[in-house]
Amino acid sequence: MHKLVTAVLVVLTVLYPLGVYLAMGRVAPQWLAVLLVMLAVLRAVATRQRFWWAVASGAAVLALAAWWQGDALAVKLYPVLVNAVLLVVFAVSLRHPPSAVERLARLSEPDLPPSGVRYTRKVTVVWCIFFVANGAAAAYTAAFSSDAAWALYNGLIAYVLMGCLMGSEWLVRQWVKRRDAVA
Numbered sequence: 001m002h003k004l005v006t007a008v009l010v011v012l013t014v015l016y017p018l019g020v021y022l023a024m025g026r027v028a029p030q031w032l033a034v035l036l037v038m039l040a041v042l043r044a045v046a047t048r049q050r051f052w053w054a055v056a057s058g059a060a061v062l063a064l065a066a067w068w069q070g071d072a073l074a075v076k077l078y079p080v081l082v083n084a085v086l087l088v089v090f091a092v093s094l095r096h097p098p099s100a101v102e103r104l105a106r107l108s109e110p111d112l113p114p115s116g117v118r119y120t121r122k123v124t125v126v127w128c129i130f131f132v133a134n135g136a137a138a139a140y141t142a143a144f145s146s147d148a149a150w151a152l153y154n155g156l157i158a159y160v161l162m163g164c165l166m167g168s169e170w171l172v173r174q175w176v177k178r179r180d181a182v183a
Contacts, residue, residue, distance in 0.1 A: 005046050009046055013039060013043060016036070017150070017151045017154040018155045020075055024072055029072040030066050032066070032072070033067065036059050037060050037063045040055045040056035040058075041056045043056070044056045051089060054088075055081065055082060058081040058085065062074040062081060072147075073142060073143065076141075076142035076150055077139070079134075079135075079138040079142075080138045083135030084131075084135055086131050087131035091128050094121065098120075101120040101124040101127065102116075102117055102120035102124070104120075105120050113180075115180055119176055126165070126169070134161065138153065
């Protein structure tokens, strides 16, 4: 049951931009903000991860801004918030090892060699750059683009870019592993 709830919450989070786009003009931004906070809190409770509690706190701030301003900008800034929190998590892990990517790598390869540690550190830096660029694009679309362009970028293009980065990293990792095995 816990896995099902988590899966549903992941799908709702991924579909958030589409939901906001479809609800704009039909639902007041303040109520969208309340739903956003509820979704983030439910993810935090379901996963028991500090990351989602940070996102939920940020979502609460955005919700307050939506109530204060009465417009959808604060609701559309949610992807910026998620990128900012991810950037902080990954950047802090560079300062206080193990890096975020090393922690993930050790889930499947507990005895990661020193070359793997160096590699995962570099990948963590790449993800930090991605979060800066993606967060900037999300902020730009929220502030200066149409609602449709915002939904397209944050609900599709950003995920495609993320998938391309993951796929590219996997290919590079396979190449590095083969190279290190020969050496």
